[in-house]
Amino acid sequence: MIVLALLRRSSLAAAAVLALSNCSGPAGADGTSGKAGTNGTNGLHALVAITTEPEGTNCPKGGSNVAAGIDANGNNILETSETRVTQYVCNGVAGAAGSAGANGTNGTNGTNGTDGAVGANGYNALVIMSAEGNGTHCPTGGSKIEVGADLDGNGALDANEVTSTGYVCTGAAGTNGTNGTNGTNGANGADGADGADGADGTNGANGTNGTNGTNGTNGTNGTNGHNTLMAAAPEPVGTRCPNAGTKITSGTDDNDNNMLDATEVDVTSYICNGPGVNWVNVTSSASVQMTSNTGYIANNPSSPVTFTLPATPTISDVVRIKGASASGYVLAQNGGQYINIGGLTGWSSLSGQTWSQVRNTGSTWEITVKSSSDGQTVASLNSWTNNVLISRNGGTSWTPGGAIADTSLGGLTISPDGSHMYIRSFTGANGMYVSTDYGATWAPSVSMTSVIAFAAFSGNGIVAIGTVGPTTGVYLSTDSGTSWAPLTLPNVPATPCWASVSASYDGRHIGVGGDGNGACSGIAVYVSHDSGATWVTSPAVGGPFQNRNQQVSVSPSGNLVVVTSYNANLPVFTSPDGVTWSSASVSPNGAFAQAAVSSDGRRIVFNDVLTQNVHVSNNRGATFTSFPSGFIGVNVSGSSDLSSLYSGNGRNQGGLVYKSVSTPSLLGLSTVGVGGSLSGGSNSALELQYVGAGQWGVLSGIGSDFVLQ
Numbered sequence: 001m002i003v004l005a006l007l008r009r010s011s012l013a014a015a016a017v018l019a020l021s022n023c024s025g026p027a028g029a030d031g032t033s034g035k036a037g038t039n040g041t042n043g044l045h046a047l048v049a050i051t052t053e054p055e056g057t058n059c060p061k062g063g064s065n066v067a068a069g070i071d072a073n074g075n076n077i078l079e080t081s082e083t084r085v086t087q088y089v090c091n092g093v094a095g096a097a098g099s100a101g102a103n104g105t106n107g108t109n110g111t112n113g114t115d116g117a118v119g120a121n122g123y124n125a126l127v128i129m130s131a132e133g134n135g136t137h138c139p140t141g142g143s144k145i146e147v148g149a150d151l152d153g154n155g156a157l158d159a160n161e162v163t164s165t166g167y168v169c170t171g172a173a174g175t176n177g178t179n180g181t182n183g184t185n186g187a188n189g190a191d192g193a194d195g196a197d198g199a200d201g202t203n204g205a206n207g208t209n210g211t212n213g214t215n216g217t218n219g220t221n222g223t224n225g226h227n228t229l230m231a232a233a234p235e236p237v238g239t240r241c242p243n244a245g246t247k248i249t250s251g252t253d254d255n256d257n258n259m260l261d262a263t264e265v266d267v268t269s270y271i272c273n274g275p276g277v278n279w280v281n282v283t284s285s286a287s288v289q290m291t292s293n294t295g296y297i298a299n300n301p302s303s304p305v306t307f308t309l310p311a312t313p314t315i316s317d318v319v320r321i322k323g324a325s326a327s328g329y330v331l332a333q334n335g336g337q338y339i340n341i342g343g344l345t346g347w348s349s350l351s352g353q354t355w356s357q358v359r360n361t362g363s364t365w366e367i368t369v370k371s372s373s374d375g376q377t378v379a380s381l382n383s384w385t386n387n388v389l390i391s392r393n394g395g396t397s398w399t400p401g402g403a404i405a406d407t408s409l410g411g412l413t414i415s416p417d418g419s420h421m422y423i424r425s426f427t428g429a430n431g432m433y434v435s436t437d438y439g440a441t442w443a444p445s446v447s448m449t450s451v452i453a454f455a456a457f458s459g460n461g462i463v464a465i466g467t468v469g470p471t472t473g474v475y476l477s478t479d480s481g482t483s484w485a486p487l488t489l490p491n492v493p494a495t496p497c498w499a500s501v502s503a504s505y506d507g508r509h510i511g512v513g514g515d516g517n518g519a520c521s522g523i524a525v526y527v528s529h530d531s532g533a534t535w536v537t538s539p540a541v542g543g544p545f546q547n548r549n550q551q552v553s554v555s556p557s558g559n560l561v562v563v564t565s566y567n568a569n570l571p572v573f574t575s576p577d578g579v580t581w582s583s584a585s586v587s588p589n590g591a592f593a594q595a596a597v598s599s600d601g602r603r604i605v606f607n608d609v610l611t612q613n614v615h616v617s618n619n620r621g622a623t624f625t626s627f628p629s630g631f632i633g634v635n636v637s638g639s640s641d642l643s644s645l646y647s648g649n650g651r652n653q654g655g656l657v658y659k660s661v662s663t664p665s666l667l668g669l670s671t672v673g674v675g676g677s678l679s680g681g682s683n684s685a686l687e688l689q690y691v692g693a694g695q696w697g698v699l700s701g702i703g704s705d706f707v708l709q
Contacts, residue, residue: 047071047078048230048250050269053088063090064248064271066127066145068166085166089127089147089271127248127271128157129230132167142169143228155234227253229260235270245272277320282307287332292690295320298329301622304679308332309339313690318699320687321680328619328681332674336694339670339678339708341686344701346665346678346708351638351645352605352616353627358395358646359657361387367648368635369657370414370421373505373556375639377418378646379439380657383410388423390439394644395659401439406430415456416505416556416640420480422462424451431466434480445481453500457507463487463532465498465512474501474512476532487532493521500594502554505640507531509558511578513550517567522546527554527561527578536578543581544573551594556640560601560620564592568610574621576601586615586624593633599640602681602705607633607647614647614660618705619682631658665708681705 053065069084071077132144148161230250235241251266253259279295282288287306290296292313298305304327310317311334323329331339361367361382368381378391379401386409388401401421408426415421421435423442428450433442450472454464460480468475468484473492475484489512497520500513508531514523524537524545538545548567554560563573568591571583586592590610597604604617607629614629614636631649638645643662649655670676672694680686684703688696 047076047082048228048267049078050248050250050267053090058088059090061091063088064269066147068145085145087127087145087147087164087166090149091272127230127232127246132169137167138169140169142167226256227258229253229258229264231260235272240270241272245270277318279320281324290319292317292319295322296329297322297324298327299324300327301325302327304328304330306330306332309334309337309688309696310690313696315690315692317690318687319696320685322685323680323682323703325622325682327623328679328684331678331680331686331688333670333672333676335673337696338672338676338694339688339696339698341668341678341698341701341706341708344668344698344703344706346668346706347643347662348665348708349663350603350616350618350705350707351642351660351662352614353660355614355629355631355647355658355660357656358659359389359391359398361385361389361648361655361657366410366634366651367655367657368410368412369637369646369648370412370635371637371639371644371646372414372418373416373640374418375644377414377438378657379412379414379418379421380648381409381412381423382655383426384655388412388421388439389657392418392438395646395657402435402441404433404442405444406433409433411451411453413454413456413462414637415461416458420456420460420462422454422456422481424454428467432464432481436460436480447482448475448484452498455501455503455510457503458505461503461507463501463503463507463510465501472498474498474526474532476507487528489526489535490537491524493523495519495521496523497521499549500552502552502594504554504558505556505599506558509554511552511554511561513544513547513552513563515549516546517548523550525550525552525561525563525573525578527575529558529577538573538575538578538581543575547573551592553595553597555597555601556599557601560597562595562597562604562621564595564606566591566593566609572604572606572615572621572624574604582621584617584621584624586626588613588626593635596636596638596642596645598642602683603642605636605638605642605645607636609634609650622682629658631656633658665706668708670708675709677709679707679709 048068051065053059053063055062066087066089067078067083069078069082072082128146130144132138132142134141145166146157146162148157148163150157151161228250233247235245235247237244248269248271249260249265251260251264254264277293277295279297281297281299282305283299285300285303285305287308288296290307290310292310296307298321307321307329309319309331321329321331359380361380366383369378371378376392376394378395380389386404386407389398390401391398406425409423410426411424413422419436419438421439422432424432431444431446431449432451434445435442448464448466448468451464451466454462456462460478462477462481465474474487474489476487477484497515499515502511503509508529510528510532512526516522526535526537528535544550544563547563547565547570549565551564551566553562559576561575561578569589571585573581573583575581588611590608593607593609595604595606601620602618604621606615608615609632612629612632613626615624615626617624633647634650636645636647645660647658670678680703684705686701687699689699691697
């Protein structure tokens with residue numbers, strides 16, 4: 001609560017009294033009374049006036065004008081000439097959603113940016129008045145007025161939210177009345193009469209001087225005025241403020257209890273919030289005509305929802321779109337319109353749809369290809385000729401890797417930065433071969449033998465399935481395979497028949513799969529989120545329990561686990577945590593190799609080892625689209641966002657290395673006119689604003705799978 005102090009004065013006058021004394025002569029006349037002190041001047045009222053401020057320079061979205069001053073002419077109206085302080089309390093403007101995180105730069109593991117939040121409504125405006133002590137701003141005290149926007153929405157005007165400050169000061173006390181003038185001395189008494197004849201008479205005594213007049217009494221100080229109080233309270237949604245706001249009341253504290261009682265309110269004003277954005281949840285597949293300043297949620301699970309931009313927008317109009325279901329959405333345009341997504345990543349096509357040959361290894365045997373996180377360092381292994389080829393420029397040129405003295409090699413893994421590479425030997429006693437210089441040189445490592453599967457992660461980390469001493473199991477190494485620590489998985493069958501292992505880039509998230517085929521026991525999928533210290537297992541119902549020849553893939557960030565199967569006619573399983581699983585059938589349904597998963601978990605790509613098809617999902621595995629590749633591929637590996645993909649073909653297929661890339665959209669623009677469009681997947685979001693000349697520009701966006709046509 002805030003206080004403005006006012007002062008008034010009145011005065012009282014006291015009469016002066018003159019005292020006399022006797023003498024033998026006539027008494028002197030009384031002294032003249034001193035004049036009464038002059039009354040102190042009455043204090044002046046302080047006034048506050050609050051009026052509506054239209055949209056303009058002071059307040060782009062309108063607001064309130066708060067004026068304060070002294071009522072010099074005493075007419076209880078704050079006139080223009082009496083205004084000393086003017087403040088503006090402006091309506092809030094709707095906030096923008098958070099921007100999409102930038103892709104990581106080449107060379108370092110690019111961590112996807114965190115989803116930005118959709119922009120919030122305009123901030124509430126608050127006014128606070130508080131007592132101001134005697135000092136530079138107000139020599140005799142007064143009140144301080146602070147205004148600003150409630151940026152953190154806590155209903156209080158914090159110090160960092162104050163944008164303007166003013167002062168209304170208390171009037172000075174009235175001056176004391178002037179002392180009365182001393183009375184004039186009385187005149188000397190007249191001489192006494194002559195004595196009778198005879199003895200000489202005694203001379204009469206001189207008359208006594210008159211007593212001085214009494215000083216006048218000081219004027220009484222003027223009476224102090226009552227304090228003026230102001231209060232601010234939230235105003236709910238209603239007739240006065242359709243989008244809620246703040247109610248401001250002010251008046252004189254007539255009973256001096258420092259509270260603005262209802263009977264003391266003289267002025268009531270309202271400062272209202274600006275309008276928000278209404279959201280529409282669309283669950284049908286029917287096309288939707290968008291309305292300006294409205295948000296839409298694409299929530300149809302069976303097919304993308306088509307939304308058409310407003311046909312006659314006004315500059316500054318805003319629309320928002322959010323993909324909620326796996327199907328996503330399409331933004332269609334009107335004649336002359338186009339969409340500019342600016343700094344967001346936009347593609348004219350996504351990887352996995354078309355493939356081109358980038359290397360012939362000179363053999364018809366099976367080719368394994370692995371890529372670094374930036375897609376620039378690529379290694380290929382020909383398991384017939386046992387030679388390794390290395391590319392450091394995304395497959396443009398290749399050089400032979402260092403020689404390995406082994407004639408039976410198969411299986412390759414590579415660290416996220418591409419510096420560490422590991423190749424296992426089909427001769428179990430030979431263990432694996434390790435390179436810490438991008439494949440230039442190799443050294444044997446037999447601390448683990450009979451290696452079944454492995455996955456490298458950042459630095460010197462590698463998790464592998466193999467035999468250490470007499471025990472076959474899952475092991476972790478942080479020194480490039482020199483030493484191994486066993487990982488204890490719960491309820492492991494007697495004959496697990498391990499099949500695959502995968503790890504996130506940081507090694508915290510690990511997935512392990514087995515083979516429930518033939519003599520092998522049925523086995524769950526094991527997932528750890530603490531580098532193998534503890535594990536969760538997939539359930540018998542709803543997950544890939546007893547899935548035959550499980551090929552487990554963990555996304556680079558660890559936020560999605562994908563399980564495919566080399567055995568035919570089984571669905572693809574996905575899980576965010578290894579406990580809750582979803583499945584999707586893939587058509588044509590064949591035998592699926594281990595998948596490549598993007599860091600955000602949105603994109604999944606894998607080969608069908610029975611057909612010449614590549615299966616692609618852009619919605620976390622909810623649905624898959626199949627593309628003919630022209631070759632029978634084995635594994636797929638790629639950059640962290642899967643904008644670059646690599647695959648080698650299978651046995652007796654030519655010994656070739658293939659590449660597929662996402663094609664960036666030119667300048668991030670859609671084609672002008674009704675033929676242009678923008679599509680987004682599940683969990684992607686856009687806020688577009690019309691900027692004129694047919695252009696819709698992006699205010700904020702989240703997603704890495706925007707496709708512009």
